Structure formats: structure tokens, C-alpha cells
Amino acid sequence: MAVGGLNIDPFSDNQKVGRLRRFYVAKEYRRRAVGSLLLNEIISDAKNYFEIIVLHTETEQAAKFYNVFGFIDNCTFPGSTHYLNLGIMERK
Template sequence: MEEFKVKQLKSLFYIDLAHLVKESKEEGFRFLERLVNDYEDGTNKFNKPGESLYGLFNKEGVLIAIGGLNIDPFSNEEKVGRLRRFYVSKDYRRNGLGKHLLNQIIYDAKNYYKVLVLHTDTEQGDSFYISFGFSKGNLYPNSTHYLNLLNIV
């Protein structure tokens, strides 16, 4: 794992993620394209207290996975964070790298939030998040899964 490094991304303007956007669109996902558009127009820069955008880079410094942490915009409850724009390049899946990235996001989320929510509409996503301890349910608006961070050591 030491050849892979999770970094907090301070600005998307200096990161090459065109290859991930292209790959995700080919798989039928538009959320990385939305990530770039929202970042560029200022809609979501992951820069409020408790928010961050993370990248996972290989030893050559190429971005191979990305994921963000936002204050949940759909919840009226305090201390609810939302996992957003989580994507791992298909060449790097099923070898623990997604877990490596998600571990860092959860670790940081515990400092700000009581609950972490997300929305996924794929079977693979559902299985991945459940294996991580997320519960499936619609307790939170526009969410399919949630994780009580108070129970995480």
C-alpha cells in the first residue's frame, strides 16, 4: 500500500482527472463530470469546515481514485456528513484501494460529524459500503446508506 498515497486535494485546478472523468462517463456515471463542473462554477468546492476532497495517487503520481466529504445538503440535522463523488479507476478495483481511501475519509469525518450518509444505485456500491459497516436505509433524505460515526473507534 505504500506505493499508493491518499492526499487531501486543496484545488482541483492543479489535478489531472480528465482520465477518471472519461472512464466514469464510459461506465455510465456522470458524477465526476458534475464534480468538475460544480467545482469550477463554485457550487461545491469542498471548502466549508468539515469538508474535504481526497485523491488516491499511484507511485507515478497519477490520480486513480477520488472521494469527497461534504456537509449533507439534504439533511436538517446537525453533524451529518455526506460521502460524495467516490470513484475508483476500474484498473485499481478489488484490491483494497477503495477501502484505503474510504478509511481516510471516515477517519477525518469523525472529527466533524455524527453520521456519514451516501447515495449509490449500483449493486457493487451497495456491497462495498455494507462491507464497510454502512447500513442500508432511507433514514436520511436522498441517501441509501448511513454510518453512525459515534460507533467507530
């Protein structure tokens, strides 16, 4: 149905930067909030370990999905296309 992983970003020297990896929702489960539920759970858990989450995507559809969750399009972090500052999320 859906899968996603989170680990220390191997492209960063900062242990507080996590990388979202292998995030995928099967086509028949898309547009049913499955991806949103999974990503919300990953972000919630990530707050216990990381200050930043980064990811790399090559599709416009995925980029729009991540933007809804507050990910910013930016190549600030090596090997990534988007990042989310978890510290900023806590202050909101």
C-alpha cells in the same frame, strides 16, 4: 486512480451529518484495496466533524462495498441509500 469527497449533507438540517460524494475508483485499480484505503481515510477524518455519514448509490456492487465498512442500507436520511453512525463506531 480514486477520488471521494465529504461535505455537510445538503439534504439535512443537522450540521453533524456528512455526505460522501463522488466516490470512484478507476476500473484498473479496483480489487487492489485502493477504495478501502481511501474510504478508511475519509471515515477517519469524518469523525472530527460528523456523527453520521450518508451516501447514495444505485449499484449493488457499491452497496456491498459500503456494507463491508458498516454502512447500513436505509433511507432514513433524505436523498440517501446508506448511512454510517460514527458514534457507534467509536464505542466498538
